[in-house]
Amino acid sequence: MIPLVKIVDVEKVYKTGAVTFAALRGVSLDIADGDFVAVMGPSGSGKSTLLHLMGGLDRPTAGRVEVKGVVLSALDETALAKFRRAHIGFIFQFFNLIDNLTIQANVELPALLQGGRDRKAVRRRADALLERLGILDQASKHPWELSGGQQQRVAIARALINQPTLLLADEPTGNLDSVSGQDVLRILQEFNAQGQTILMVTHDAAAAAQAKQVIFIRDGRLVEAMPGRDAQQIAQSLAALTGT
Amino acid sequence: MLAVWQKIKADVAGRPFISLLTLITIVSATMLLTLALATLLNLSQPYDRSFAELNGAHLWLYFDRAKVRRRDVERIELLPEVTESTGIQYSVTSRVQIDDTRVLVSIRRTPFQQPQVNRLLVQEGRYLLSNQTEVLASRDLSDLYGLGVGETLGVTRQDGKKVTLPVIGLAYNPTWDTYRNTQPPYLYVGESLFQxxxxxxxxxxxxxxxxxxxxxxxxxxxARIEALLQTDAVRIHTDWRDVKRSANFGARLNFIILGAFSLFAILATVLVIVSSISAFVLSQFRQVGILKAVGFTQAQILWLYTGQYLVLGWIGCPLGLLLGLLLSPLPLKNIASSLSTTFQPPLNPWIVVAVLVSVPAVIVLATWRSAQRAAKANIVKAIATGAEAPAKKEAWLPRLAARLGFPIPFVLGLSDVFARPFRSLSTGLNLLLGVIGIVFALTLNETLETYKANPPLLGIPYDAIVTRGATGDSRVQYLLERAPGVEAFYGEHRVDVETLTGETFQVRAVDGDVTDFPFKILAGRAIRPGTVEVMAGQGLLDWLGLSVGDELTVVLGGWHHRPVTWRIVGAYTEPVNAGQMAMANFSTLARLLPDERPAIYYLKLVPNADTALLKRYLEPRPESDLNLTLAGQAIPGVVVYLQLALFALSGILIGIALVSVFNTSLLAVQEKLRVIGVLKTLGFIPSQVITMVNTTAGFLGLLAAVLGLPLGWVLTKSALAIMAKSYGFGALEVPLNVLYALALPLLMIGVSIAGSYLPGRRAARVSIVNVLRGE
Incomplete structure (x- = not known):
């Protein structure tokens, strides 16, 4: 079976003046369609870099990133942007909603960018998502009028409006209280249960435990992989990795 | 304070691009301010300045040669009231040939060194050189007949031979005036050539x-001089105060328009500094939060930012001043020339002090206000968002655009206009000033073109003028009645008259039927032949407080016991003497002027008349007594300079607007990096990012054009109406070219897009990863 995401010998080196920093060193990884993968590791280990490469936000220094059979590094800026809007959904730690757009407009934005000429259909899709996430009554408000948890739900709705091939979540619970965090994880699990492929970067073992698979990364290398579900085991592995 | 100072140094040196941009803004704004102040300096009291510098004569006496001897002149010079004298000035009044036109001039013997009293202001070319066969011409000959330096003119010598003389310069005489005067223009030749x-x-x-x-x-x-001499020995005289009035009158249009533009430029300068610097400070919002978090007090933050921009101000201000001083002669020499005055070098202590004080003051003001806003911000929010919160609610216009299905980049760009209202307002005002400037210049140009194409609007209802010398009036009339291509004509003799309350003005005593001529009648009707009627220039009516239907009673010199009373039947556009003239039938004055007959004849020609044939008919020989001049349509040099100055200033205003758009777009991009990163993550392609940035600027440009077009037109119309009234011109037709009206919004959108293009490209190249990592 062809994996949905295929990462082959990927290296990523950042250069700042005379200083070079290897964020990823020969990472190879396959993610199957419908999988829910959590990426864990200490700060600076390269987990966000991995997420950026998979999302086509950055290009590898060496190696290959394929999503749904498309080699991302072969695409130019415009093609990459179009690929992102069609196939990738992003959720960020700080929500990154557009302040002066309403919740409705924020959610509809990627669909309109994708060329959703039928505005009524776009509206129906947005409303359905907002309703499912329990925030339809907030649709006419602005992001700053909502709580953190509500804002993250909006971000999830925005990420899912185009029914992406891959949903990338970078510390989605990192800026939320525990109740809201649990809430967000439950939503992600629900979508995954319906077939949505998810890759989530997190520091939180409890959050990682919601994934089907957890991979650990240190100094730019994949060092361990294990099934999710067991938060205690994940926490121990993370502690061993970070030496705490 | 040491910490503050160290941070100032680190900020200025550590952000070279922003520092350079700020420096460029300050330098260009200071340069513009210097130019604007220098323009105002050159506009102030132009006549007084040139009169003082040229040591002008307060009184000119033109003698009846038969009634004055050298001893009489010496007695005048010895009067205690007289401090200096030009000595006797010799001249001969004669006709010279300029192209196809013979023009009456006063040819004057002139020393090879500029005299002590009443020096000439050489505005183009040079002064006379010793023993050269050359001529220095009065500036008016250039304005009236297009005579330029390097051209030649034909002069008939006393023995009848014709010589051709090169024009080596154009000069302004501080005590020469045509206002209520009959002095022909001057030609200056060296003493030996005159001899x-x-x-x-x-x-x-x-x-x-x-x-x-x-x-x-x-x-x-x-009065004392006249008492010393024989009766009527002083034929005519020129009073420097009349010349001053006339000069100031002539310069008024330039003064008002250039003054208004200078004030525009100063306002634009202030706006560009305020908008740029306040935006620079606000773009450092996160840093303010961090500084407060590490213990900077509000006062220290104020000092930090004020210090940063003051340091740049102290570097940029002298540089801009120097640039302004160096560049100012380019436009200002022409402006001074158009005002018939000397160029005033702007290295003036007042300008230097004004610039060096006001620019840093504006910098402090802009920095202080913005730094205060930043310093008062919540530390956590400042660090988290990195920017002052924009206007949070989406404005109605982008919402409407979204509802109408406009593309997303367009909607978001539109939304940004309302996100920072102050910034948009200041940038929009800069653009608006540019638009008003352009509309001013274009409307003035259009008005001039309209009047040029339709001379009757200017009070020139005739096609040609014939003047006579020794030929009798009846002979001329006989010739004109039979002249080829002449449809109608009337003769004119100008008469100085005085009202019963002492106001003096000139009356055109006309012999013939003026109703055949398309005079621009502002009220009432034209006079009919053989009636005791008068039509008055609007300026005369305004001056004397009369209106159509009133009676006008005047006396002629020496005929105080026989006043003449006319009924005012109409008001017309009188092109000379500020409209303070009237037109009456010669027959009503004939009894008071038994020896006078018209010496100038105005002709209306049939359509497509053969003017060459007419000229040959009236002037069969080069030395013919009659002289035919076709009605001139040349725009005076003064107006051309003014138009050039207006277009140059409009260009400068647009340049400022461009700088302003560039600065604000760049800062907006800097401030919105996070949003741009997010949008790119969501799938914005580079051209959509550029479109978004361009839309913000383009909308401001469009708005400026839409508001500036009617505003500029109304302002121009009002200014020209005031000017027309003061020129005694009556209502002025101020057309607005539809093409310009349509093209201007496109131009302003173009300018705005040009100004925001580079910032847009910068935004399009933003690395998403760097932006997200910044979190």
Whole structure:
């Protein structure tokens, strides 16, 4: 079976003046369609870099990133942007909603960018998502009028409006209280249960435990992989990795 | 304070691009301010300045040669009221040939060194050189007949031979005036050439210019001089105060328009500094939060930012001042020339102090206000968002655009206009000033073109003028009645008259039917032949407080016991003497002017008349007594300079607007990096990012054009209406070219897009990863 995401010998080196920093060193990884993968590791280990490469936000220094059979590094800026809007959904730690757009407009934005000429259909899709996430009554408000948890739900709705091939979540619970965090994880699990492929970067073992698979990364290398579900085991592995 | 100072140094040196941008803004704004102030300096009291520098004569006396001797002149020079004199000035009034036109001029013997009293202001070319066969022409000959330096003119010598003389310069005489005067324009030739042209001293006319101890005592001095001499020995005289009035009057249009533009430029300068610097400070919002978090007090933050921009101000201000001083002669020499005055170098202590004080003051003001806003911000929010919160609610216009299905980049760009209202307002105002400037210049240009194409609007209802010398009036009338291509004509004799309350003005006493001519009648109707009617220039009616239907009673010199009363039947556009003239039938004055007949004839020609044939008919020989001049349509040099100055200033205003758009777009991009990163993550392609940035600027440009077009037109119309009234011109037609009206919004959108293009490209190249990592 062809994996949905295929990462082959990927290296990523950042250069700042005379200083070079290897964020990823020969990472190879396959993610199957419908999988829910959590990426864990200490700060600076390269987990966000991995997420950026998979999302086509950055290009590898060496190696290959394929999503749904498309080699991302072969695409130019415009093609990459179009690929992102069609196939990738992003959720960020700080929500990154557009302040002066309403919740409705924020959610509809990627669909309109994708060329959703039928505005009524776009509206129906947005409303359905907002309703499912329990925030339809907030649709006419602005992001700053909502709580953190509500804002993250909006971000999830925005990420899912185009029914992406891959949903990338970078510390989605990192800026939320525990109740809201649990809430967000439950939503992600629900979508995954319906077939949505998810890759989530997190520091939180409890959050990682919601994934089907957890991979650990240190100094730019994949060092361990294990099934999710067991938060205690994940926490121990993370502690061993970070030496705490 | 040491910490503050160290941070100032680190900020200025550590952000070279922003520092350079700020420096460029300050330098260009200071340069513009210097240019604007220098323009105002050159506009102030132009006549007084040139009169003082040229040591102008307060009183010119034109003598009846037969009634004055050298001893009489010496007695005048010895009067206690007279402090200096030009000595006797010799001249001969003659016709010269300029292209196809013969023009009456006063050819004057002139020393090879500029005299002590009443020096000439050489505005183009050079002064006379010793023993050269050349001529220095009065500036008016250039304005009236298009005579330029390097061209030649034909002069008939006393013996009848014709010589051709090169024009080596154009000069302004501080005591020459046509206003209520009959002095022809001057031509200055060297002493030896004058002698060669007119060897017989008996035909030389005498005049004398004197400077007075009390310049205001012209009338008293004149009375004393006249008392010394035979009756009517002083044929005519020129009072410097009349020339000043006339010069100031002529310069008024330039003064108002250039003054308004300078004020625009100053306002634009302030706006560009305020908008740029306040935006620079606000773009450092996160840093303010961090500084407060590490213990900077609000006062220290104020000092930090004020210090940063003051340091840049202290570097940029002298540089801009220097640039302004160096560049100012380029436009200002022409402006000074158009005002008939000397160029005033702007290295003036007042300008230097004004610039060096006001620019840093504006910088402090802009920085202080913005730094205060930043310093008062919540630390956590400042660090988290990195920017002052924009206007949070989406404005109605982007919402409407979204509802109408406009593309997303367009909607978001539109939304940004309302996100920072102050910034948008200041940038929009800069653009608006540019638009008003352009509309001003274009409308003025269009008005001039309209009037040029339709001379009757200017009070020139005739096609040609014929003047006579020795030929009798009846002979001329006989010739004109039979002249080829002449449809109608009337003769004119100008008469000086005085109202019963002492106001003096000139009346055109016309012999013929003026109703055949398309006079621009502002009210009532034209006079009919053989009636005791008068039509008055609007300026005369305004001046005397009369209106159509009133009676006008005047007396002629020496005929105080026989006043003439006319009924005012109409008001017309009078092109000369500020409209303070009237037109009456010659027959009503004939009894008071038994020896006078018209000497100038105005002709209306049939359509497509053969003017060459007419010229051959009236002037069969080069030395013919009659002289035909076709009605001139040349725009005076002054107006051309003014138009050039207006277009140059409009260009500068647009340049400022461009800088402003560039600065604000760049800062907006800097401030919105996070949002741009997010949008790119969501799938914005580079061209959509550029479109978004361009839309914000383009909308401001469009708005500026839409508001500026009617505003500029109304302002221009009002300014020209005021000017027309003061020129006694009546209502002025101020057309607005539809093409310009349509093209201007496109131009402004273009300018705005040009200004925001580079910032847009920068935004499009933003690395998403770097932006997200910044979190």
């Amino acid at each position: 060669e042209l007119y060897p017989d001293e008996a035909i030389w006319e005498w005049s004398l210019g004197v400077r007075l101890a009390n310049p205001e005592a012209v009338d008293e001095t004149l």
